[in-house]
Amino acid sequence: MPPSECRNASRRILSAARAIATREGAGRITIEAVAKEAGLSKGGLLYNYPTKKALLSGLLAQMLAGHRELLESVPERHPARTLRGHLETVLQSEEVDGDLSMAILATAASDPQLLDPLRAELTDDLGRILSDTQDAPGAMVAFWAIQGLRFQKLLKLPDGGADTRERVIERLRALIDDLK
Amino acid sequence: MPPSECRNASRRILSAARAIATREGAGRITIEAVAKEAGLSKGGLLYNYPTKKALLSGLLAQMLAGHRELLESVPERHPARTLRGHLETVLQSEEVDGDLSMAILATAASDPQLLDPLRAELTDDLGRILSDTQDAPGAMVAFWAIQGLRFQKLLKLPDGGADTRERVIERLRALIDDLK
DNA sequence: TAACATAAACCGACCGGACGGTATAGTTTG
DNA sequence: CAAACTATACCGTCCGGTCGGTTTATGTTA
Structure with a gap:
């Protein structure tokens, strides 16, 4: 088996899980539902992720990888570079289906321990x-x-309206860029 | 039925639910577990809260009531009074068993719609x-x-250590008090 | 190239347990 | 007795995980 084939199935599965979480809520991530969404059977999914825990931690790992990648795309010499990266991660996730936070919630609800990689990253x-x-x-x-x-x-949760939100983000960006 | 009796049972049930959420995670809030923790039978709990939704929304309602009460305890003429109240709510919940946020998480995982009262309050x-x-x-x-x-x-999640955290809260308080 | 071997990838019926909710019988209290 | 309340047995459903079997890809040998 070429590893790319395997990765493809894995990726399809993870993005199916994200799709369900965003569409129906984190609580609706079940093995059967994800399998169906990904276009394969329950057995097939369990071949790729032998337990639900494995599936969720895979989800979180993928999100963290994306996050890290985005962090590194922030110009090398930007002051408060990491902080800026975090902000951009949040803003970007507005336009992307699926979302780190959704995975976090799903994960935390089923087993708080699965958040350990996230804690390490944040540390x-x-x-x-x-x-x-x-x-x-x-x-x-x-x-x-x-x-x-x-x-x-x-x-x-309410955000005070689109323009308020815009101005807040602007302010946040200013605060970050003014840090020394 | 004296209303106080009912309230007492209700309160006992809700605090049992909070205790479980804090001790074992939000996902472990089940009707049977809460009943046992509260020292009554499943039937007894279902007499007070006929569905799990009712239980969860009761939980959220209690938390919101506490929040509102604490908001009102902030001196009438404090600038940015509401904001200050929010901060104190968060800080206070460190010393209290059970927690608004835990209920929020449990609620959101099972049925996002239950968060509507919270959204209204925050609005x-x-x-x-x-x-x-x-x-x-x-x-x-x-x-x-x-x-x-x-x-x-x-x-x-990591907080950068106790003293960092202290200084952040200090700064936050200063920011709030400086608002005009 | 045909025939076979091997293993990876996948399928789906099934099991066991958990859980929400019902029904009902019992118990306390006024 | 009646109302308020409690206890428990039970049902249907859902879900995670198992398992035996099938397909598909990859050699390997004659």
């Missing part, structure tokens, strides 16, 4: 963020605001 | 926050940072 990022600046509290406020935005989108 | 709060200040973006950044803190605690 790294936080370390970089704090070492990128001398204004730790300022950076942290921006960081939490970004996370807040994540969950606002995820849970469809 | 109100956002309106007050924006009318309390002339610096809308600044207020919103603080608002999202507070929400971010909520979810950091909920998902046990």
